[in-house]
Amino acid sequence: MKLKRDISEHNIISVNDVTKTYLGGTFTAVDNVSLNIKEGEIVAFVGPSGCGKTTVMRMVAGLETPTTGGIQVSGHDVQGPGPDRGMIFQAYTSFPWLTARQNVEYGIKILGVPAAERRERAQKLLEEVHLIAAADKYPAELSGGMKQRVAIARTLAQKPEVLLMDEPFGALDAQVRWEMQEMMVEIMDVEKKTVIMVTHDIQEAIYMADRIVFYTRTPGRIKEDVYMDFKQGHRFTSKEDLLSQPGYLEIEKQMFAWMREEIQLQAA
Ligand SMILES: Nc1ncnc2c1ncn2[C@@H]1O[C@H](COP(=O)(O)OP(=O)(O)OP(=O)(O)O)[C@@H](O)[C@H]1O
Numbered sequence: 445m446k447l448k449r450d451i452s453e454h455n456i457i458s459v460n461d462v463t464k465t466y467l468g469g470t471f472t473a474v475d476n477v478s479l480n481i482k483e484g485e486i487v488a489f490v491g492p493s494g495c496g497k498t499t500v501m502r503m504v505a506g507l508e509t510p511t512t513g514g515i516q517v518s519g520h521d522v523q524g525p526g527p528d529r530g531m532i533f534q535a536y537t538s539f540p541w542l543t544a545r546q547n548v549e550y551g552i553k554i555l556g557v558p559a560a561e562r563r564e565r566a567q568k569l570l571e572e573v574h575l576i577a578a579a580d581k582y583p584a585e586l587s588g589g590m591k592q593r594v595a596i597a598r599t600l601a602q603k604p605e606v607l608l609m610d611e612p613f614g615a616l617d618a619q620v621r622w623e624m625q626e627m628m629v630e631i632m633d634v635e636k637k638t639v640i641m642v643t644h645d646i647q648e649a650i651y652m653a654d655r656i657v658f659y660t661r662t663p664g665r666i667k668e669d670v671y672m673d674f675k676q677g678h679r680f681t682s683k684e685d686l687l688s689q690p691g692y693l694e695i696e697k698q699m700f701a702w703m704r705e706e707i708q709l710q711a712a
Pocket residue numbers: 466467471473491492493494495496497498499500644662
């Protein structure tokens with residue numbers, strides 16, 4: 445099925461001339477990156493290993509500070525982490541002593557959301573991630589995919605405006621990964637978040653993203669910033685539909701060529 449993409453004209457994230465150095469300024473991980481992201485956009489960061497894509501995302505999260513330049517989210521300077529930006533990591537981050545439902549409720553309990561609203565939000569999100577049947581199980585009783593569903597529901601329960609996902613499905617086997625990607629496209633149609641997703645997986649990026657920001661290898665700069673125009677304003681809930689969309693193969697070939705270019709530059 446095709447879902448209509450709904451992106452506002454308004455920029456929610458602005459990355460302005462950001463550079464990040466380590467090792468006392470002797471190593472430049474991210475070099476002069478500027479980027480505006482619109483509300484509702486799903487943007488994938490792609491590039492060779494070590495190109496700085498995670499560092500850029502962590503700076504948007506407020507977990508790292510730019511060495512020079514600045515980042516604004518919803519017009520405010522990022523000065524640290526905040527509930528407006530929810531994070532989902534590759535590693536499952538559920539509390540083992542809480543059930544799936546309690547895990548989803550936990551984050552919003554800390555934010556002071558009243559019990560009745562917590563229950564209602566958790567129920568809705570557990571339904572969205574297809575986890576109702578396992579809602580009262582503990583993480584040890586859940587598969588990797590199910591644990592990641594708990595983490596997604598828990599993060600969304602906090603109602604972040606921006607979702608930052610770092611290789612969210614990297615630890616899952618191919619079939620589960622595929623199910624999760626499709627589920628995420630469906631959830632974004634309901635939840636309407638702005639998403640930055642870091643991934644090594646070119647096909648995942650093309651499938652899920654409205655736009656791909658491709659980074660060069662060390663130092664990380666933006667090599668290409670491409671819109672998935674071939675999707676013609678849609679997102680696809682089935683991969684088969686995407687694969688038969690004219691233009692898919694060309695963009696996939698282009699991405700592999702950019703990746704090869706960067707790897708060869710490094711080897712030279
Ligand atoms: N705290 C740190 N101290 C020193 N170097 C760091 C630190 N954090 C990251 N780096 C370096 O900065 C560069 C960019 O790292 P980053 O994790 O952003 O890359 P990446 O593109 O996300 O890589 P990968 O895809 O392998 O996760 C790498 O060379 C990494 O080794």
